[in-house]
Amino acid sequence: LFHTLSFFYMLSSFTSSKISYHYHFINIRKNWTEAQRFCREMYTDLATVENAKEMNNLLKSIKDLSYDVYIGLYRSNDFKWHWTLSDSFYNGEIFKNSKHISNNESCAAMDNNWKWFNDNCDSQKQFVCFNGKICY
Template sequence: SARTLTPSCGTSSHVGRQYHFIYDQKTMTEAQSYCREHYTDLATIDNMEDVNILINMAAWIGLYDARNSWRWSLADQMFYEDGEAEFRNWEVRQPDNYRSAEYCVAIYDNGRWHDVSCTRTIQSAQSYCREHHTDLASVRNMAENQKVKELVALGQNVWIGLYRDSWKWSDGSNSSFRYWRPTEPNNNGGKEICVTTVLSSSGQWEDWPCHWRKEFISSDKTESAEK
């Protein structure tokens, strides 16, 4: 694919998508607004072909950590009163998404919640509950939280049905492609929820603080992608 660079913007295309590298440095939020005004959105990277096209462009892309996208495992199967689906009883300084790897929730013996790593046992627990009961427990208010707390033995913690979708694309794409550097994403104390490509690492990705200012890549869908 040919790439033509100008002092302020570079453009690169392939079937289905056209990329625009913007040399002005902006925060992730500013970059997103700029892309949505002038193009379609921040760039979504679908595959290694896209990576190879953008390999010399170290910049913001449209992937971000949707840290507050919590939902209940049972949400599609039961009725919630207003506000019940939003009830939370987090422990102090939770959720912290340690090492960008905590997408599920456990309740501890004090009744407080922690976000925790979704090991494969969470799938086993969910499958068991759905086979033998209805689903992992939803906790809709403090009265229900107290009932669940009473079932947790001292020093123990158990799964509840709250989980979150993790990384999302700014344009709403459901692409599951990821190209992280080794040891990334690392979240760095909960401060890094936006994503940049890294020029010195063959275009691999790192999570960075969203308020840092950096060049960015916008994308447009081409006609072939819309057919």
């Protein structure tokens, strides 16, 4: 796993976006699917991060992070990591060697050191949602 600074290098692997994100830390524990459903009903979706500015905004939304939180990144059956609401996929180094992940460890979470990791999708965790607004 990489340290926080490595996120800013990894973010260059995202597809550029014209959406402005506002993040919301949700202090309720749910599994990944339930968390996504909650975010889609109340906001837009689970947190998506496409650049360093968005990563900073995400971190600001969870200043007092004591536990792991779900983000909107999941692994598809072809071993590629995708953001939940877009066609863009995450191609960073953090999950490159994760082909031996079990099917139930295909959800991404962030720990209290801001490191991303794959986790069991059935685990109960707090999570981060976002409101997306298209900017022209």
